[in-house]
Amino acid sequence: FLICFESNYKLLFKMHGKRSNVILYEGKKQLILFNSQMKFDLGLQLNSLERNIRQDQSEYLSNGLSIFPTFDQTIKQSLYQQGYSESNDKNWDIIQQTLRRMDQEITIFQKSADKAPQLTLCDVPDSNCVILKSTEDPLEAANEFYYQYTKIFYLQKEKGDLVKLLNKQLKKTNGYLSKTSAKLEDVENNSRHQEVADILMANLHNIKPNASEATLFDFYKNEQLKIKLKKDLSPQKNAEYLYRKAKNQRLEIDKLYENLVNKEDLKESIEAHIAKVSDIDSLKDLRKYAKNHQLLKESSEAAEVEPFKKVVIGKWVICIGRNARSNDELTQKYTHKNDLWLHAKDVSGSHVVIKQIPGTTFSQDIIEKAAQLAAYYSKRKTDSLCPVIYTPKKYVRKPKGLAPGQVIVDREEVILVTPSSLQEF
Numbered sequence: 001f002l003i004c005f006e007s008n009y010k011l012l013f014k015m016h017g018k019r020s021n022v023i024l025y026e027g028k029k030q031l032i033l034f035n036s037q038m039k040f041d042l043g044l045q046l047n048s049l050e051r052n053i054r055q056d057q058s059e060y061l062s063n064g065l066s067i068f069p070t071f072d073q074t075i076k077q078s079l080y081q082q083g084y085s086e087s088n089d090k091n092w093d094i095i096q097q098t099l100r101r102m103d104q105e106i107t108i109f110q111k112s113a114d115k116a117p118q119l120t121l122c123d124v125p126d127s128n129c130v131i132l133k134s135t136e137d138p139l140e141a142a143n144e145f146y147y148q149y150t151k152i153f154y155l156q157k158e159k160g161d162l163v164k165l166l167n168k169q170l171k172k173t174n175g176y177l178s179k180t181s182a183k184l185e186d187v188e189n190n191s192r193h194q195e196v197a198d199i200l201m202a203n204l205h206n207i208k209p210n211a212s213e214a215t216l217f218d219f220y221k222n223e224q225l226k227i228k229l230k231k232d233l234s235p236q237k238n239a240e241y242l243y244r245k246a247k248n249q250r251l252e253i254d255k256l257y258e259n260l261v262n263k264e265d266l267k268e269s270i271e272a273h274i275a276k277v278s279d280i281d282s283l284k285d286l287r288k289y290a291k292n293h294q295l296l297k298e299s300s301e302a303a304e305v306e307p308f309k310k311v312v313i314g315k316w317v318i319c320i321g322r323n324a325r326s327n328d329e330l331t332q333k334y335t336h337k338n339d340l341w342l343h344a345k346d347v348s349g350s351h352v353v354i355k356q357i358p359g360t361t362f363s364q365d366i367i368e369k370a371a372q373l374a375a376y377y378s379k380r381k382t383d384s385l386c387p388v389i390y391t392p393k394k395y396v397r398k399p400k401g402l403a404p405g406q407v408i409v410d411r412e413e414v415i416l417v418t419p420s421s422l423q424e425f
Contacts, residue, residue, distance in 0.1 A: 345386075368417055
């Protein structure tokens with residue numbers, strides 16, 4: 001159809017399903033195509049569209065179904081179901097019967113619950129289809145079709161996708177709770193470092209020098225206890241070593257409890273979201289709720305142009321590798337010999353580098369924060385505590401033949417930290 005304006009402009013709406021377009025003319029001159037990809041429309045002339053198509057029996061006998069250009073596959077399928085064929089002399093009667101039915105009723109149906117509603121002017125394709133609405137009023141049919149398509153079909157689809165995503169998060173959270181609870185129970189049941197250290201301190205005079213083990217009376221359990229010792233340490237130093245381990249174990253237990261509380265809160269939050277989403281009956285409200293509570297995953301970001309991630313903490317610049325090749329590029333090309341290099345101990349993860357500030361030594365606070373990032377961007381991300389090695393870059397080398405991301409560290413120190421993202425600082 002065509003909209004003609006007083007200024008001699010004309011707007012043509014070409015309603016051809018997936019090949020639809022809108023074209024602006026000035027007089028007979030074509031100016032703009034809404035969909036410029038439809039190259040065929042570039043040559044579309046208005047006067048070629050003004051044609052009278054005769055749709056009588058004699059014209060049909062000469063040109064067949066081509067005199068009905070609006071018959072789509074659904075209508076043609078209906079004709080064939082009624083017995084239409086090249087050899088049938090009743091074809092014209094079948095066409096007229098179909099045309100009369102098309103003028104009488106419009107049907108909205110679904111092939112299955114997971115398929116979008118469809119609208120037809122003739123019979124539904126098969127008996128398995130669910131009829132949602134039949135009416136003679138085109139406006140009523142259009143409104144109902146819109147309601148069924150957006151308010152019901154898309155609401156259920158998006159609600160189902162969102163609930164599925166939330167259930168996936170809930171399953172992951174329950175798994176973490178189960179795993180962490182088991183780990184906490186194991187740590188608590190085997191956390192005797194403090195008690196063993198006390199037993200050693202009470203029996204310093206009974207332990208032989210350079211002994212690798214000692215059998216002493218366990219006054220906590222009222223029995224004899226065999227204790228393994230580091231023979232290069234004195235009995236007192238062995239006890240001090242165990243006291244340090246006990247302190248770290250207490251820190252680990254406290255962190256495990258903290259993580260469990262946080263995950264329990266998250267679990268309750270997810271369950272509340274699932275209940276709320278299940279009750280929403282408006283597509284607009286569903287999308288608003290999902291957006292306000294950031295329930296949907298963010299769309300994939302554009303490819304990063306930098307080979308590594310760069311963050312600033314106070315006056316310090318910290319660089320973090322994104323993958324194995326990025327780690328190589330960061331360490332080999334962008335790191336100065338006096339920059340501080342960090343990596344989670346004994347597991348794969350990102351190379352982390354603190355850029356040197358001339359005349360300034362690396363503070364313990366910035367080393368700890370960078371180590372927390374190195375732990376977070378590693379396979380130990382979910383651990384309560386993670387050992388991280390750190391050393392000046394000049395002690396990190398990559399001989400030929402090593403796999404991407406692999407290096408050799410000649411001299412290192414170790415710090416024990418809790419894995420943390422930048423947002424947690």
